[in-house]
Amino acid sequence: MTQTVAVLGTGKIGEALLSGMIRAGWHAADLLVTTRRTERADELQGRYGVDSVSNAEAAKRADTLILAVKPQDMGKLLDELAPHLTADRLVISAAAGITTSFIEERLAPGTPVVRVMPNTPVLVDEGMSVISAGSHATGEHIVHAEEIFGGVGKTLRVPESQQDAATALSGSGPAYFYFLVEAMTDAGILLGLPRAQAHDLIVQAAIGAAVMLRDSGEHPVKLREAVTSPAGTTISAIRELENHGVRAALIAALEAARDRSRELASGNG
Ligand SMILES: NC(=O)C1=CN([C@@H]2O[C@H](COP(=O)(O)OP(=O)(O)OC[C@H]3O[C@@H](n4cnc5c(N)ncnc54)[C@H](OP(=O)(O)O)[C@@H]3O)[C@@H](O)[C@H]2O)C=CC1
Numbered sequence: 450m451t452q453t454v455a456v457l458g459t460g461k462i463g464e465a466l467l468s469g470m471i472r473a474g475w476h477a478a479d480l481l482v483t484t485r486r487t488e489r490a491d492e493l494q495g496r497y498g499v500d501s502v503s504n505a506e507a508a509k510r511a512d513t514l515i516l517a518v519k520p521q522d523m524g525k526l527l528d529e530l531a532p533h534l535t536a537d538r539l540v541i542s543a544a545a546g547i548t549t550s551f552i553e554e555r556l557a558p559g560t561p562v563v564r565v566m567p568n569t570p571v572l573v574d575e576g577m578s579v580i581s582a583g584s585h586a587t588g589e590h591i592v593h594a595e596e597i598f599g600g601v602g603k604t605l606r607v608p609e610s611q612q613d614a615a616t617a618l619s620g621s622g623p624a625y626f627y628f629l630v631e632a633m634t635d636a637g638i639l640l641g642l643p644r645a646q647a648h649d650l651i652v653q654a655a656i657g658a659a660v661m662l663r664d665s666g667e668h669p670v671k672l673r674e675a676v677t678s679p680a681g682t683t684i685s686a687i688r689e690l691e692n693h694g695v696r697a698a699l700i701a702a703l704e705a706a707r708d709r710s711r712e713l714a715s716g717n718g
Pocket residue numbers: 457458459460461462463483484485486489504517518519520522525526543544545546566567568569620621
Protein backbone atom coordinates (compact mmCIF):
# COMPACT_ATOMS: atom_id res chain seq x y z
CA MET A 450 0.00 0.00 0.00
CA THR A 451 1.28 3.47 -0.87
CA GLN A 452 1.93 5.58 2.19
CA THR A 453 1.50 9.33 2.21
CA VAL A 454 4.03 11.19 4.31
CA ALA A 455 3.56 14.84 5.29
CA VAL A 456 6.30 17.13 6.57
CA LEU A 457 4.74 19.72 8.84
CA GLY A 458 6.79 22.90 9.24
CA THR A 459 9.09 22.57 6.27
CA GLY A 460 12.02 24.75 7.27
CA LYS A 461 15.71 23.78 7.23
CA ILE A 462 15.50 20.25 8.60
CA GLY A 463 12.08 19.58 7.04
CA GLU A 464 13.34 20.54 3.59
CA ALA A 465 16.58 18.59 4.07
CA LEU A 466 14.53 15.51 4.85
CA LEU A 467 12.06 16.12 2.03
CA SER A 468 14.86 16.47 -0.53
CA GLY A 469 16.50 13.31 0.82
CA MET A 470 13.26 11.32 0.59
CA ILE A 471 12.89 12.35 -3.04
CA ARG A 472 16.52 11.34 -3.74
CA ALA A 473 15.82 8.03 -2.00
CA GLY A 474 12.99 7.33 -4.45
CA TRP A 475 9.84 8.63 -2.77
CA HIS A 476 7.36 10.01 -5.30
CA ALA A 477 6.43 13.67 -4.92
CA ALA A 478 2.79 12.58 -5.29
CA ASP A 479 3.08 10.64 -2.00
CA LEU A 480 4.54 13.59 -0.10
CA LEU A 481 2.86 16.64 1.38
CA VAL A 482 4.31 19.70 3.04
CA THR A 483 2.90 22.37 5.30
CA THR A 484 4.34 25.83 5.84
CA ARG A 485 3.38 28.99 7.70
CA ARG A 486 3.98 31.34 4.72
CA THR A 487 2.63 31.07 1.17
CA GLU A 488 5.97 32.19 -0.39
CA ARG A 489 7.62 29.22 1.30
CA ALA A 490 4.88 26.88 0.07
CA ASP A 491 5.37 28.15 -3.50
CA GLU A 492 9.14 27.70 -3.20
CA LEU A 493 8.79 24.07 -2.09
CA GLN A 494 6.15 23.26 -4.67
CA GLY A 495 8.37 24.73 -7.40
CA ARG A 496 11.51 22.97 -6.18
CA TYR A 497 10.10 19.48 -5.46
CA GLY A 498 6.67 19.30 -7.12
CA VAL A 499 5.03 18.42 -3.80
CA ASP A 500 1.59 19.62 -2.71
CA SER A 501 1.49 22.17 0.06
CA VAL A 502 -1.59 21.84 2.25
CA SER A 503 -2.90 23.11 5.58
CA ASN A 504 -1.97 21.27 8.76
CA ALA A 505 -5.59 20.08 9.08
CA GLU A 506 -5.52 18.71 5.52
CA ALA A 507 -2.19 16.95 6.19
CA ALA A 508 -3.70 15.36 9.31
CA LYS A 509 -6.56 14.00 7.24
CA ARG A 510 -4.55 12.82 4.21
CA ALA A 511 -1.19 11.60 5.48
CA ASP A 512 -0.51 8.17 7.00
CA THR A 513 2.67 9.50 8.60
CA LEU A 514 3.18 13.05 9.83
CA ILE A 515 6.68 14.34 10.45
CA LEU A 516 6.58 17.34 12.79
CA ALA A 517 9.53 19.61 12.05
CA VAL A 518 8.53 22.90 13.69
CA LYS A 519 10.59 24.54 16.44
CA PRO A 520 9.96 23.13 19.92
CA GLN A 521 8.36 26.48 20.88
CA ASP A 522 5.80 26.08 18.03
CA MET A 523 4.94 22.47 18.81
CA GLY A 524 2.08 23.11 21.28
CA LYS A 525 0.27 25.33 18.77
CA LEU A 526 0.79 22.87 15.92
CA LEU A 527 -0.56 19.97 17.99
CA ASP A 528 -3.64 22.06 18.93
CA GLU A 529 -4.25 22.58 15.20
CA LEU A 530 -3.81 18.89 14.41
CA ALA A 531 -5.69 17.30 17.29
CA PRO A 532 -9.27 17.76 16.01
CA HIS A 533 -8.38 16.15 12.65
CA LEU A 534 -5.95 13.40 13.56
CA THR A 535 -7.07 9.84 14.26
CA ALA A 536 -5.01 7.34 16.24
CA ASP A 537 -4.32 5.18 13.17
CA ARG A 538 -1.74 7.73 11.93
CA LEU A 539 1.92 7.68 12.87
CA VAL A 540 3.34 10.91 14.26
CA ILE A 541 7.11 11.40 14.07
CA SER A 542 8.60 14.40 15.84
CA ALA A 543 12.01 15.77 14.91
CA ALA A 544 11.90 18.57 17.49
CA ALA A 545 14.67 18.91 20.05
CA GLY A 546 13.60 18.34 23.62
CA ILE A 547 9.90 17.64 22.97
CA THR A 548 9.01 14.32 24.57
CA THR A 549 6.71 11.71 23.11
CA SER A 550 4.46 12.11 26.17
CA PHE A 551 4.13 15.88 25.47
CA ILE A 552 2.75 14.92 22.03
CA GLU A 553 0.68 11.94 23.19
CA GLU A 554 -1.10 14.06 25.81
CA ARG A 555 -2.30 16.48 23.12
CA LEU A 556 -3.50 13.94 20.53
CA ALA A 557 -6.14 11.20 20.38
CA PRO A 558 -5.55 8.46 22.97
CA GLY A 559 -3.37 5.68 21.59
CA THR A 560 -1.74 7.75 18.81
CA PRO A 561 1.66 6.20 17.99
CA VAL A 562 4.47 8.71 18.36
CA VAL A 563 8.14 8.27 17.43
CA ARG A 564 10.80 10.80 18.43
CA VAL A 565 13.68 11.26 16.00
CA MET A 566 16.71 13.53 16.23
CA PRO A 567 18.23 13.89 12.75
CA ASN A 568 21.05 16.24 11.72
CA THR A 569 21.64 18.43 8.67
CA PRO A 570 24.02 16.02 6.85
CA VAL A 571 20.78 14.29 5.76
CA LEU A 572 21.21 16.80 2.92
CA VAL A 573 24.13 14.74 1.60
CA ASP A 574 22.77 11.34 2.69
CA GLU A 575 25.24 11.24 5.61
CA GLY A 576 22.75 12.07 8.32
CA MET A 577 22.50 10.46 11.72
CA SER A 578 18.99 9.99 13.03
CA VAL A 579 18.49 8.82 16.59
CA ILE A 580 15.12 7.13 17.09
CA SER A 581 12.95 6.38 20.16
CA ALA A 582 9.47 4.94 20.49
CA GLY A 583 6.67 6.60 22.43
CA SER A 584 4.34 4.52 24.56
CA HIS A 585 1.98 3.49 21.71
CA ALA A 586 4.59 3.04 18.95
CA THR A 587 5.16 -0.56 17.85
CA GLY A 588 8.22 -2.18 16.30
CA GLU A 589 6.55 -1.68 12.93
CA HIS A 590 6.30 2.08 13.52
CA ILE A 591 9.99 2.21 14.42
CA VAL A 592 10.87 0.26 11.27
CA HIS A 593 8.82 2.72 9.22
CA ALA A 594 10.69 5.65 10.79
CA GLU A 595 13.97 3.84 10.04
CA GLU A 596 12.92 3.42 6.40
CA ILE A 597 12.30 7.15 6.07
CA PHE A 598 15.40 8.40 7.90
CA GLY A 599 17.62 5.48 6.81
CA GLY A 600 17.28 6.74 3.23
CA VAL A 601 19.35 9.79 4.14
CA GLY A 602 22.01 8.33 6.43
CA LYS A 603 22.39 6.12 9.44
CA THR A 604 19.86 5.46 12.18
CA LEU A 605 20.27 4.42 15.79
CA ARG A 606 17.60 3.32 18.27
CA VAL A 607 17.98 4.64 21.82
CA PRO A 608 15.73 4.74 24.86
CA GLU A 609 13.99 8.12 24.99
CA SER A 610 15.88 8.93 28.22
CA GLN A 611 19.02 9.26 26.05
CA GLN A 612 17.51 11.59 23.43
CA ASP A 613 18.66 14.84 25.07
CA ALA A 614 22.24 13.52 25.12
CA ALA A 615 21.95 12.33 21.53
CA THR A 616 20.67 15.77 20.54
CA ALA A 617 23.74 17.37 22.15
CA LEU A 618 26.15 15.00 20.37
CA SER A 619 24.56 14.29 17.05
CA GLY A 620 21.74 16.76 16.34
CA SER A 621 23.95 19.75 17.15
CA GLY A 622 27.18 17.89 16.33
CA PRO A 623 27.77 19.21 12.80
CA ALA A 624 27.78 22.79 14.16
CA TYR A 625 30.78 22.06 16.39
CA PHE A 626 32.78 20.83 13.40
CA TYR A 627 31.84 23.90 11.33
CA PHE A 628 32.91 26.06 14.28
CA LEU A 629 36.28 24.26 14.41
CA VAL A 630 36.79 24.65 10.66
CA GLU A 631 36.00 28.36 10.93
CA ALA A 632 38.48 28.82 13.81
CA MET A 633 41.20 26.76 12.11
CA THR A 634 40.74 28.72 8.89
CA ASP A 635 41.30 31.92 10.88
CA ALA A 636 44.46 30.35 12.24
CA GLY A 637 45.58 29.69 8.67
CA ILE A 638 45.07 33.38 7.88
CA LEU A 639 47.18 34.30 10.90
CA LEU A 640 49.90 31.99 9.59
CA GLY A 641 49.80 33.85 6.26
CA LEU A 642 47.80 31.54 3.99
CA PRO A 643 45.16 32.91 1.62
CA ARG A 644 41.65 32.27 3.05
CA ALA A 645 40.54 30.00 0.22
CA GLN A 646 43.64 27.81 0.56
CA ALA A 647 43.35 27.68 4.34
CA HIS A 648 39.71 26.65 3.98
CA ASP A 649 40.50 23.89 1.47
CA LEU A 650 43.35 22.51 3.59
CA ILE A 651 41.23 22.33 6.72
CA VAL A 652 38.18 20.89 4.98
CA GLN A 653 40.26 18.15 3.36
CA ALA A 654 41.97 17.39 6.70
CA ALA A 655 38.50 17.11 8.26
CA ILE A 656 37.22 14.81 5.50
CA GLY A 657 40.35 12.63 5.61
CA ALA A 658 40.21 12.38 9.39
CA ALA A 659 36.47 11.59 9.35
CA VAL A 660 36.84 8.84 6.74
CA MET A 661 39.76 7.31 8.69
CA LEU A 662 37.72 7.41 11.90
CA ARG A 663 34.81 5.72 10.19
CA ASP A 664 36.67 3.16 8.09
CA SER A 665 39.85 2.20 9.97
CA GLY A 666 38.18 0.87 13.09
CA GLU A 667 41.03 2.46 15.08
CA HIS A 668 40.52 4.35 18.33
CA PRO A 669 40.86 8.14 17.85
CA VAL A 670 43.77 8.20 20.34
CA LYS A 671 45.70 5.78 18.12
CA LEU A 672 44.98 7.84 15.01
CA ARG A 673 46.13 11.01 16.80
CA GLU A 674 49.28 9.32 18.07
CA ALA A 675 50.15 8.36 14.51
CA VAL A 676 50.18 12.07 13.60
CA THR A 677 52.11 13.15 16.69
CA SER A 678 55.85 12.79 16.09
CA PRO A 679 58.29 13.05 19.03
CA ALA A 680 59.38 16.68 19.51
CA GLY A 681 57.35 17.50 16.41
CA THR A 682 54.76 20.08 15.39
CA THR A 683 51.59 18.29 16.43
CA ILE A 684 52.52 17.87 20.09
CA SER A 685 53.26 21.61 20.29
CA ALA A 686 49.71 22.28 19.11
CA ILE A 687 48.17 19.63 21.40
CA ARG A 688 49.92 21.19 24.41
CA GLU A 689 48.23 24.51 23.57
CA LEU A 690 44.84 22.83 23.16
CA GLU A 691 45.25 21.25 26.61
CA ASN A 692 46.55 24.54 28.11
CA HIS A 693 43.41 26.29 26.83
CA GLY A 694 41.10 23.64 28.21
CA VAL A 695 39.60 22.64 24.87
CA ARG A 696 38.67 19.15 26.12
CA ALA A 697 36.96 20.59 29.20
CA ALA A 698 35.25 23.23 27.04
CA LEU A 699 33.79 20.53 24.77
CA ILE A 700 32.52 18.53 27.73
CA ALA A 701 30.89 21.66 29.20
CA ALA A 702 29.48 22.65 25.80
CA LEU A 703 27.78 19.32 25.21
CA GLU A 704 26.46 19.29 28.75
CA ALA A 705 24.93 22.74 28.10
CA ALA A 706 23.33 21.47 24.87
CA ARG A 707 21.89 18.46 26.73
CA ASP A 708 20.50 20.76 29.44
CA ARG A 709 18.97 23.09 26.84
CA SER A 710 17.28 20.13 25.18
CA ARG A 711 15.75 19.22 28.57
CA GLU A 712 14.52 22.80 29.02
CA LEU A 713 12.86 22.73 25.60
CA ALA A 714 10.75 19.78 26.76
CA SER A 715 8.17 22.18 28.18
CA GLY A 716 7.49 23.54 24.67
CA ASN A 717 7.77 27.10 26.03
CA GLY A 718 11.40 27.66 25.11
N1 LIG B 1 18.40 22.54 12.11
C1 LIG B 1 18.88 21.39 12.58
O1 LIG B 1 20.07 21.06 12.42
C2 LIG B 1 18.00 20.43 13.32
C3 LIG B 1 16.74 20.81 13.76
N2 LIG B 1 15.97 19.91 14.44
C4 LIG B 1 14.65 20.29 14.91
O2 LIG B 1 13.85 20.56 13.77
C5 LIG B 1 12.89 21.55 14.08
C6 LIG B 1 12.98 22.65 13.04
O3 LIG B 1 14.25 23.24 13.07
P1 LIG B 1 14.78 24.07 11.83
O4 LIG B 1 14.43 23.34 10.58
O5 LIG B 1 16.18 24.40 12.14
O6 LIG B 1 13.86 25.40 11.99
P2 LIG B 1 13.17 26.25 10.87
O7 LIG B 1 12.69 27.50 11.54
O8 LIG B 1 14.04 26.36 9.67
O9 LIG B 1 11.90 25.36 10.44
C7 LIG B 1 10.69 25.35 11.11
C8 LIG B 1 9.62 25.70 10.09
O10 LIG B 1 8.34 25.48 10.65
C9 LIG B 1 7.48 26.49 10.16
N3 LIG B 1 6.31 26.55 11.04
C10 LIG B 1 6.21 27.00 12.30
N4 LIG B 1 4.96 26.83 12.77
C11 LIG B 1 4.25 26.23 11.78
C12 LIG B 1 2.92 25.79 11.67
N5 LIG B 1 2.03 25.92 12.67
N6 LIG B 1 2.54 25.22 10.52
C13 LIG B 1 3.40 25.06 9.49
N7 LIG B 1 4.68 25.46 9.54
C14 LIG B 1 5.11 26.04 10.67
C15 LIG B 1 8.33 27.73 10.17
O11 LIG B 1 7.79 28.72 9.37
P3 LIG B 1 8.47 30.18 9.24
O12 LIG B 1 9.47 30.01 8.11
O13 LIG B 1 7.34 31.08 8.89
O14 LIG B 1 9.11 30.47 10.56
C16 LIG B 1 9.67 27.17 9.66
O15 LIG B 1 9.72 27.21 8.24
C17 LIG B 1 13.20 22.05 15.49
O16 LIG B 1 12.28 21.48 16.39
C18 LIG B 1 14.60 21.55 15.77
O17 LIG B 1 14.78 21.23 17.13
C19 LIG B 1 16.36 18.63 14.63
C20 LIG B 1 17.59 18.22 14.22
C21 LIG B 1 18.52 19.08 13.57
